[in-house]
Amino acid sequence: MAVLSERLDMAEQKIKEPSFRQNTRLGNEVGYYIFDYPAEEELYVRERVEMIRKRYTKNSVGFEVGVFDLYEIMNSILERKGYMRKCYDMEKKRGFQKVSTAVANLMRVNSTESLIIDYIKERVGGKQVIFVTGIGKCYPIIRSHTVLNNMQHVIDSVPVVMFYPGKYDGQELVLFGKIKDDNYYRAFKLVE
Numbered sequence: 001m002a003v004l005s006e007r008l009d010m011a012e013q014k015i016k017e018p019s020f021r022q023n024t025r026l027g028n029e030v031g032y033y034i035f036d037y038p039a040e041e042e043l044y045v046r047e048r049v050e051m052i053r054k055r056y057t058k059n060s061v062g063f064e065v066g067v068f069d070l071y072e073i074m075n076s077i078l079e080r081k082g083y084m085r086k087c088y089d090m091e092k093k094r095g096f097q098k099v100s101t102a103v104a105n106l107m108r109v110n111s112t113e114s115l116i117i118d119y120i121k122e123r124v125g126g127k128q129v130i131f132v133t134g135i136g137k138c139y140p141i142i143r144s145h146t147v148l149n150n151m152q153h154v155i156d157s158v159p160v161v162m163f164y165p166g167k168y169d170g171q172e173l174v175l176f177g178k179i180k181d182d183n184y185y186r187a188f189k190l191v192e
Contacts, residue, residue, distance in 0.1 A: 002191075004037055004038070004041055004044065004045075005048075007035075007037070007191050007192075008035075008045070008048045010191040011035055011190050011191050012052055014191060015052075015056070015065070015129045015159070016061070020129075020159060021063060021127070021129060021158075021159060031159035031160065032148060032152060032159075032160050032162075032188070033159065033160065033161045033162070033187055033188050033189070033190040034161070034162050034164050034168045034173070034187045034188070035161055035162070035163050035164065036165075036167050036168040036173075036189070037164070037165060038165075038177065039136060039166060039175075039176040042136065045163060045165075046133070049067055049131055049133060049163060050067070052065055052131075053065045053066075053067045053131070056129070058126075058127060062127060063127035063129065064127065064128050064129075065129050065130075065131055066123060066124065066128050066129070066130050066131065067133060068120050068123075068130065068131070068132050068133070069134035069137070070116060070132065070134040070135060070137070070138045070147065071137035071142075072134060073120070073134075074142060077106075077119065078103070078106075081106075083103075083106065087099050087102070087103065090102060100140060100141045103141050104141055104142070107141075109141075109142055109143070109146050109147075109150075110146060110150075111150065112150045112153045114146075114147075114150050116142065116147065117151055117154055120151070121154050121155055124155055124157070126158075128158045129159050129160075129161065130155070130158055130159065130161065131163060132147065132151075132161070132162040132163065133163045135162065135165060135175070136165040136166075136176065144162060144164060144173060144175070145173065147162075148162060148187060162187070168187075168189055170188075
């Protein structure tokens with residue numbers, strides 16, 4: 001496997017291909033991709049994702065990269081609804097697991113009508129490539145498989161790349177290289 005910087009270069013080349021942005025695979029499958037990387041390289045990946053986002057704008061290359069950090073989206077929704085202070089208080093009284101469950105329920109993470117999916121959907125349009133980030137930051141409240149499964153039902157006009165701090169072998173995700181998810185994914189590995 002290529003080193004991370006080379007893989008990110010290859011990912012950038014891939015998103016520039018018109019066939020990639022047309023968002024259809026064999027059998028008309030929607031273009032959902034996973035870019036896995038070692039969790040300890042999180043800060044480097046964030047930096048490179050931001051560089052890519054700035055480089056690709058509709059004015060400069062005819063399409064843009066939309067970056068959606070799940071953790072930041074979750075926090076903005078909690079702030080907007082006035083629940084952030086309530087979450088802090090609940091965690092002190094009842095523990096993190098209760099807060100995690102309450103926030104997941106509030107966000108409707110197990111539904112195609114998820115507030116997070118709605119947030120992304122409202123901001124997707126036209127000539128874009130979507131990068132989903134923040135997977136590790138929002139674990140275990142928001143699970144990547146739930147986001148992928150629900151997003152595929154409502155966002156099918158643009159390619160989506162999930163940046164995953166762990167390993168993806170084309171079928172299974174292993175968060176942080178340690179936490180195995182037993183779900184099967186209909187996503188393609190962006191680059192080896």
